[in-house]
Amino acid sequence: MTKSKVALIVGVTSQDGSYLADLLLEKGYRVVGTIRRSTSTVQPNIEHLKGKIILEAADLTDQESLNRVMIKHQPDEVYNIAAQSVPADSWSHPFYTGEVTALGPVRVFEAVRHFCPNARVYQATSREILGGIEGVEHANEQTPIFANNPYGIAKAYAHMMIDCYRKSYDMFVCGGILFNHESPRRSLHFVTRKISMGVACIKLGIKNPPINEIGEPLIDNEGKLHLGDLSAVRDWGYAKEYVEAMWLMLQQPTPKDYVIGTNTSYSIKDACKAAFDHVGLNWEDHVISDSKLLRPTEIKAMMGDSS
Known part of the structure; x- marks a missing residue:
């Protein structure tokens, strides 16, 4: 009998994390999701997943917590969905945004590099990394980075570190440059x-x-x-479809970054x-x-x- 793949979702309580958990369970994965210790016990996005996924306490600001999860579960695939993900809030919390959204992914990469180096990693970046560029109507993977808010700049740092870890350590890391994507599970911050x-x-x-x-x-x-x-003006897509794109990125023979949008x-x-x-x-x-x-x-x- 073939052993189930193990997927770790950092930020499983989010819109994307919960839809991704649904998808991976359907595909027969054993799913591990991280939640912060400070997170409320009421998590509507994953209430239906209780007993179906494994929850572990971990935080993007705490390297040791990430290390422990990697050592314990030895995931085949790691999806980092977690971030301080509200661009408007990044102005009032610039230090926290940098700590979580910029440095948090590097902590994930380091945990993978040291404790499960063969794992494939998906890192969520954002169309916000392209924020202020003039004269570009249709953005693709070659569009220059030109972030113009603390959230976008933090995501741009994470995005550039993806390529750094690919080239420096031969890691399989993909970046998803996702345009806005919505669903009933979206938070009221949006x-x-x-x-x-x-x-x-x-x-x-x-x-x-x-x-x-x-x-x-x-x-x-x-x-x-x-x-x-x-x-x-925004390009809005459907979150449930976008998480399938995340999974598909990690099924490719070589790691690359991909723009995901609707072109509308x-x-x-x-x-x-x-x-x-x-x-x-x-x-x-x-x-x-x-x-x-x-x-x-x-x-x-x-x-x-x-x-």
């Missing part, structure tokens, strides 16, 4: 979930809406949904219109741009060319 939650609260007349990232109600007393730059783009206004139209409301009557939610710098409109 605009798509703010919009869907906002529409639901307004349509249903909910009086105690969730709190946004600046500590204010998502919907104000006048029934207005507060968002940032409504003209911002829409503005925040477009998303608001679609959501409010769905419940028979005019979005312009219910949405305002709040200066407190604007980024200090905005990324350029760009689509992900994954051809």
Whole structure:
């Protein structure tokens, strides 16, 4: 009988981590996922996985915790999905963003290098590494790095270290330059979930809406949904499909970096219109741009060319 492959997902409670766990279980893997000790015991994204995956306490800021997991489970594949993953929050927490999002992946690479050097590694990077570049409508793997916010810069460091470890230690490491990808498991820190939650609260007349990232109600007393730059443009895909791309990267004969996107783009206004139209409301009557939610710098409109 063939022994099941072991996959380690660093950041299994996230949108991507939980969908990836679903996929790998379907493919017959033994799945190990890491959670931080400080993480709440209530994890809605993985409630359905209880008893199906192995959970281990580990943190991207703690090298020893990562080492222990590698030694104990000897994974065949390692997927690092964890990060301080909210670009807007990276301005208020730049040191933490660097510690987790830039240096955290290097700690994963080091743990793999020392304790399971034959493992294949997927490292999540981001379209944010291309953030401020002018004149590029369709980004591919050759598009220059030009990050313009702390999150994107931290991801750019991690992305460059992927190539460093490939060349220096002959490790099988792939980077996924993923454009925005959404699902019902997306957290409320992200605009798509703010919009869907906002529409639901307004349509249903909910009086105690969730709190946004600046500590204010998502919907104000006048029934207005507060968002940032409504003209911002994004390439949005479906997270469940994107995690399959992550798995496919590690099944290739040689390690490479890949852009994953839809090659289409829409503005925040477009998303608001679609959501409010769905419940028979005019979005312009219910949405305002709040200066407190604007980024200090905005990324350029760009689509992900994954051809």
